[in-house]
Amino acid sequence: MSEKNREGKRTAREKLAVEREKQKSAEKRRRALIVGGAVVAVLGLAAVIGVVAANAGKDDDSEASGPVVAPSGAQGKDGLAIPVGKDSAKSTLTVWEDFRCPACKSFETAYRPVIHELTNAGQLKVEYHLVTLIDGNMRGSGSRNAANAAACAQDAGKFPAYHDVLFDNQPPEIDDAYADNDRLIELAGKVDGLDTPAFRSCVEDGKHNSWVAKSHQAFDKGDFSGTPTVLFNGKDIYQDRTMTPAKLKQMVQEANKG
Template identity: 80%
Template structure:
């Protein structure tokens, strides 16, 4: 065999070896990508499961919090956990369980708030708000509780409805525990005329109603409700009724007032 032929075969073998190494490297990268993608999918699923758990009410919360239970001014109900809005003598009552970190609660408010305001101002409807901490328990943090305490402080000042609306209008992303920042809650109070006072600031910073918020959440759990928002009219959770609309709710309230 000539020297030229031997050199040609050697070069061919080298090229094949290089190609095999390239294929091995490519296969290794492919497997790494598959494993990496699987991990991402698993982590994504875990995140979804966490969100579902947070909104399902499955996690327990502490039944007590440090300090005495101090209900906000005018709180009503069996456990003293309801903040009433509207005329006390209204013939129709809507019971709303909400979490200020809950995106579904914000969606409910965006759709129904104008109708609820119209009906309460007309004296046809009374809304009883109950504040809970599902997202804190499911995703961690304390923003649900801190915001609920601040809302209770606003109730003490006679500014609950306006501040309640401001909190939902400025709701952070569900996993963002921004509402745990008391300074932010106080800054948001500046959007409500007359709310940002030394008394309100002290109430927020001292967590005056934290134990009351814990009591409210405990009442939610004992009620066996499935998630937030839970919106009860005549004992029925109308938020689960896919045919429900603000117009339909308005008609139901008007019929209750005529009856």
Template identity: 80%
Template structure:
């Protein structure tokens, strides 16, 4: 073999080795970035939790200074639950929700057909509790304003359809669009008969703000970890990874047989 050929092969091996080393370095950098991103996500969550703790009761406390006006038909301890379904239903589902919460929207999209079927059949009653967790974590007042508007819709006997409209038109979590009364009133136009002078006044005056604040305080005192919190016979079914609408439906059917 000529000296020229040996030199060519040596150069090729060196280039290959250099390329392999370059790939190893790139892979190491990629792994570092992935781990770093994970740490940022965890730290970000901790920061949000810290902000929630720091802000709990901040702006809400100032709005709680007015009288607590529960919406029509509110039930449960301190009248903090909005009931949906027939009073005589043997099974009860307790739902804590925030209208700015993406996970709450996901729950509603997945379980709404089943909940509607069971409540209409008189087998299930759902008790909705409204929460302002995202306001505390990300700032703004959209959770509070939307919850007040939903309570105003309850006064008009239109809670369920307006509740559904709010989740169907939920802005991204960081967008405080629901803090705009005009937006909430505009969405009321999607519910037949809801956009009335009485409803508008209720929304613009924040008639049920103090009630919403009290509901959020009950959520905090309950020690719940987040929204949605969905309780059936003491079990948070939203945290049960094996839970499905079909499985939940069977649980309700069984409760009605007992």
């Protein structure tokens, strides 16, 4: 390994250490909001998202070989977005996520109820982009394998439910449990009708691995600061420390009035 590569890896570890300290500080501030045993629901994106620098590490397996096979119904540039919600919705939330990313789970925990409410009502469309940032930073292939499995779920028309299951059962960041396809198939059992021979074959064959790699490359080229990256109608709302689920809902409702 060259000295340059060693220095790059040391820098990546140092950045991870700094960002984890930020996560701990953010968690202490959040706990301070507990009143009478109930958490005050003011989870601004900047408070809950412990960003891991986007260029902190690269996954040696990210350059997957084979043809790029986008999942059924993928949209956007190069077919890299998995849409949820009606195309007729006036507002679009673009979310870049990694299924191994703890900060992404924090975002999902806080914002999922209102996102489901708005997409089900036809007021919001969400475009999910899947990346493999943690595979590069922590080593492993769980981010990629989980993203491939989620794309397989999209083929089966079950992406939203399986997406939620993956975050609900997310292993600790240092545990590359999602590298095990058997675990991903086991979790598919929590989604009605998903665990089929076609889904299993898709997961085990890594059918969408090259598509996942291309999605991560787009993330790198996007000059984003980390995951999750959340854009509302094209505007990055990550750094808005006043952002809450209620505020997001208000923004969507106001856009629908226009």
